Amino acid sequence: MNMMVRAADIARWPSDPKVTQTGRSSLTEAVRMARGLGWFSIGLGLFELFGARSLARTLGFRDSEWLIRGYGLREVASGLACLSVNPGPGVASRIAGDALDIVTLAALSRPDNPKKRNVELALLAVLGVTLLDMLCQADVSIRHSRGRSGSHDYSDRSGLPRRLKELRTELDSV
């Protein structure tokens, strides 16, 4: 059984029903994945914010610490949005961020960059994460979209049977 539930039982009224076996969850794989990406984003963002100098050195990205910190802020914001109840915009913002990262790393992948090898590895990692982001975005939009809900018509559901009868009688008499 879930440890959180067991811990919370301490604060629960002693005689209230207790969970003995857990069942299926409403948490979809899409949301779980978005949350995973969200935490990853926050972690990476904090590393970019506070480790900008060493990251710049590793990538041969001279005089660009503030740019890396800016990217870090972006990552943290995207991560927070991924953890929200509607992770779609957060994952979309991650994909946009991935595109920016790819462009930046591609520009750094010059022959004269002594850290070219590190840049290529980083580029490979970003491409992999971009693929995950895109899969997640597709899953979130399929599972959590409204689909063709707008095509439902409830114009026959007045809920006021007597009033409807009176209106019909009035109409008949006219």
Next chain:
Amino acid sequence: MKALVWHGKQDIRCDTVTDPEIEDPRDAIIKVTSCAICGSDLHLFHNFIPAMLPGDIMGHEMMGEVMEVGSGVNGRLKKGDRIVVPFTIICGECDQCKRGNFSVCERTNRKKDLADKVFGHSTAGLFGYTHLTGGYPGGQAEYLRVPFADRTHIKVPSHLTDEQVLFLGDILPTGWQAAAQCDIEETDTVAVWGCGPVGQMTIRSAILLGARQVVAIDRLPERLSMAEAAGAITINFEKESVIGRLEDLTDGKGPEKCIDSVGLESHVSFGQPDTLLDRAKQMMMLESDRPHVLREMIYVCRPAGIVSIPGVYGGLVDKFPMGIAMNKGLTFRMGQTHVNRWTDDLLRRIEEGEIDPSFVITHTARLEDGPHMYNVFRDKQDGCVKVVLKP
């Protein structure tokens, strides 16, 4: 027994839990025959209401058959009775209950100390809700213990179906109270924001209470079609200006009565920039609620009008236009529903065919499918307006 249990944000599970037992002479145990997912369950689902604990049983709209009663129920209930359970637990004896202010009953919140600290003074105990309101196990389960059962029940006759009477426990009296506290006159325009289940009941209540015109505001075509079926004029806020249309419908004076059936989770869109700011603040825990509807109502409401708030708010709101509200002399009325204040009258109206609340049910499912139905209801998929679960 099986029950829908809260495990965290967006994580409801159909768990096996121990059966409830009589704890107090005033208790009863019911076998739940029907229960529903409420819009305010979604606030818990999204973890916007504080003080939920993993392992809490969800649900505050339920009815069923009495299986067992305590010795202190004093003949008011007996085994086999069919009852709807109001979501507010009431003692029927305190000062507030005697005044009919049942949702602020002074005795039924068993975590009164906690509520006193947070709210200033405790309110009533509620089923399947936060520990600030007692943390009572809810009714999205096979069985339910009803505390203070001698008072906390609505007996229903056998010739009415579960679907006709189930909503006496919450959304019907909630919509009714929202309209009744507007003191509707026959010249009034009543504008209702939100066409979810409570909004639909509010619209019908305002019509039955004699409003000249009722205007329903939402963005979902299927919900607007349901509002229109009752005779409401509809505004799709994604297609037209709410303020502009309401001005047109009231000769530029604004509606006399405005009702917020949306609550703390206003729809977020680029067309309403304040909602984007609220959402960003909510994500960073700088604000708990998104009060866009309140702002719009205060702006558009006719001076000296009434603003009624049945929609649930959980904590703190920012950029609340108090100056406009004060200068326009608006009256605010709000609160959790005093369910039993209204139910005798509403049951009579159901029996006489004046209102049939079953119109709002779009989905019926097994209790085991509850976790999935939470997502269907939340994402408004398949035209979902109201889900009823059968344990």
